Amino acid sequence: MIPKIGRRGAWWRKKRTRELAIVACFLLPSLAIFFLYRVLPLGWNLLLSVQYWSPLKPPRWAGLDHYQEMLLYDDVFWQSLKNTLIFIGASPIAIALALGIALLLNSDLKSAAVYRSIVFLSYPLMTVAVGIIWRWMYDERGGIINFALRESGVVAKPIPFLQSFEWALPSVIVAEVWQVLGFYMIIILTGLQSIPQHLYEAASIDGAPHWAQFGRITLPMLRPSLFLCAVVGILNSFTSFDLVYIMTNGGPGHATELLITYIYKSGFGQTKFDYAAALTVVQFILLLALTYLANRAAGGNAGSLERQ
């Protein structure tokens, strides 16, 4: 496009158009991909969700029938919604935990670096494998957790963690937290390290006690990091399909059913693609709302990721 631009008038305009052209073609590949695999599918879901659709029949208009079915009659939907929210509810605990670890490791000691890598190590792991590993740790017979509990005399009979309605969801959440903890920690850690030291110095000169420094300086300064953690936590709870699929596949009953697993099941298992689409739409709206809230909580700056 250089020659085309060459024909333009004044130098600055030429430059301007050139820049725009470049911006455009640089953004193109990424935008194309996001359009194909994020935007378009979302729109398509919207369409599907108001149709009766199945692979072999022509689609018919369904209006809000699926939404009505979901909200009024579908217990499983409410169950999975509840579970998803519990999942999200767990992430603050995880973040707090990560914050604690980060504070401990917030030094430039060699050992600190080692611990950092250890804590983080669980993040890059294949979730399917993580699921299998935790299944095994929870196992009633050979699992180390039950072994520890029985040896230490906490319980007499082994707990069938993943088979019991009470324990299944917490167990899955623990595994989830274990995997994502390192990620939170790293984010918070650099949040900490990016806090200018002189603030603390000033504070200690004013004789502010440590807890006060933590409350007045550390936490506020960490907001962006914490916000990011929150977003990641929310996203995870909406997308941790692999883990549930492998560990419990939503069972027992629907004790560990998440929206995402339920979408998958009703779409592909029960061949209700249209209904699944409706679920998806609801899930997305929920996701947006929650992120918005998290954003507000973090003090409104539209997230640490966006800064002009």
Next chain:
Amino acid sequence: MLLPFYWVLKTAVTNENIYAYPPRLLPESPHLFNFVDVWYFIPFPRYLFNSLIVSVLVVASNVIFNAMAAYALTKSFPGKHAMLLVFLSCMLIPFQATIIPAYLITSKLGLLNSYLGLAFPLLSTIVCIFVFKAAFEAVPQSLVDAARIDGLNEWRIILRVLMPLSKAAIATNVVLAFIWSWNAFLWPLIITREPTMQTLPLGLARFLSYMEDTTGALYAFAAMVLAPSIFVFLMAQKEFIRGLTSGATKG
């Protein structure tokens, strides 16, 4: 934190009857034959190959596309704010939730059951774009201007000026892209048709299904698929963590 690692390794090197109670804390008569079994019971080399191809595709294109997009986003242009918002909201669309249309689209593109189809959704990722953006913005504008006065074109500026100064961001891109593609499960599960196109996570899930997790081999398998991502992470961790966090919190 390390307990699960130990437990899976310990199980991977012990003999068949792993349900004995109490389980031994130390493996008795450890051996590595479970790994051999895994290698032969499923076409492990094939799955490995597939996973590698897809990962390479994803990693390469991520570094390139994301750098381009990020560079564009460091410039000021009308509608930039809107653009950023689009990207951010795109990030909020969980891919798992768009799986059905995504499948239909891919079938329209004729990419079902192909490496490109496997890689496509991951070819560019938003988080990584922001990582690059942050890194590029950290580069002093004066350098860029100087380069431009020297008559370098945009490509050269990215390649010669920005990239060398953004090693951390590159490392982050490589690692994240690798992790995501290497570990992807749901997407390959849906779009691969033949066993010969399956990737390791699918192999693992299959293995689980017919070995009925009664043998150490399953855990050997788990260990085998985990090794590469751990390896890559440990290789790049320093830059990776720096890049990730600078992108995340300062971006």
Next chain:
Amino acid sequence: MISRRALLKSGAGAVATTLAAPAIAQAPKKISFLTWNIIDQEPMIRGWITRFVKDRPGVEVEWLDKKGPEIPVFYQTQLVAGTPPDVINTQGALGLEYAAQGALLDLTPRLKAETSVSSRFNADYLSNWAYEGNNYMLPFYITKTLLFYNKPMFQTAGLSGPPRSFDAIIDAAQRMTSGEASGFLTLNFDWLYWPLYAMNGVDLLSKDLTHPTFNTPTAIEVTDRLAKATEAGAINKISWTGRWVEPNGAFAAGNVGMLHAHSPAYFFFKGQGKWVTPETLGVAHAPGGFATPNSHGLGISKASKNADLAWDFLKFVTNEGAQELGVNRKLVTGNTAVDAKNLADLEKSDPLVYSILKTQLEHTDKMVGNWRLGNDSKVKEAFWPELQNVLLGRKDAKSALADAERKVTRELKRG
């Protein structure tokens, strides 16, 4: 730089197309055969294919094997993509659902035309895949539930033989229960537990499958007793929570009196349970001879481009193939002649397996839990969670069955 990107993309594209092409484009005389997690029989199936294509020049058979949970996903996606496997192997009622969706080819005309084929099969099993009177699948290998029991535990409990009634089951279970030991265990997926209700004269749906008939005093009482027995530990909790590995593993551990399961369960708990021998393992019909089938059938996709070839392959597999399959996997195939021969051999070589497989061919008129529903999984989804709530003591039988009735009615109306 540009050239490099172009290079990368085109390179990737090339790789992609080369590897995608064979899969997507169906060769003129190619059929694909989708099996349900029998990857362990690879040599046999490869053998079938070689033999099948030998005297059919230019014919190709592609074999795909998926594990249970993947099959519906895979088949649905392939339907959408317009490339469904020509011959598919489904378990339980899935075939009926696909038939109802219009995904499967109606085999009735072909069966009418070739009585030699239809007469091959045990009529009761064959009719399991009759949807609205038309037949969509042929038996590949067949199973139904039976009662395994732990003879030593029966003796120590002073029980002479297998229970002959529901009361006897509960009673026996209670007598064998103590500490770690529990009396009774059943598989619960699909409708495998349904004989427990059938033997009490409870049926889920009306004959014409239009409305539920299970919300009766008897049903409530039965459910209640099951729940109480579970509470007391006489019925192992895993009956209502586990799927396959857990229940069979528990029975293999040797401290469960009875296992109500279909025949393949034997091979699983045999593998894990040292105690399992012809002397110690009892095999019986459930009281009243009721059993829930959970068979594997073979059907042809309506979208198949080579339906006739697929039909030939179906006939081949259910005859020549069946023989070998029956021997390798020690199972019955629903092909009467084949099974008769294989059982005769087994009677000598492996009496225990023989006694198990024999039950699969008896009382085939007493099969229950095999309602010819086009939306079986949805009805199940409406019914089972409620029942499960009761059995695990999280809800009382009366209200649970009432709720279940309401839900099932809705599903049946939605169709």
Next chain:
Amino acid sequence: MMMPRWAKSRWVVAPLVIAGATLAWNGYVALNDGGVVEGQVVDANGRPVPDATVILLERHFVMHNERQRTRTDGAGQFRFAGNDNHSLQLEAESASLGRSERRVMRLWFRAQNVRLSEPLRFTGKLP
């Protein structure tokens, strides 16, 4: 002088090491995959048993299926060729001495050449 610097980078070294190791291993395999399984059969007192039948079973998923059988020579030695599995069981039987114990043999790769370290031993006579 750019060369040495990137050549020393761990991103180059590590992959090279891996590649090297893989090659070496494949080389070793190529030299030792004759598929020969040999050993000796002895009775309870350790005397070689001539003319005993030795059965080679190979693992197939969760079961073991008989693959070949052969007979021992005068020195109680036996030799199988053309084994292409990696998980085997060996068993000897003889009319007079009954069955030996089952020896599990797991190999590092398919068709690895092996020789039984301990001979197959008949534990006693059949009643």
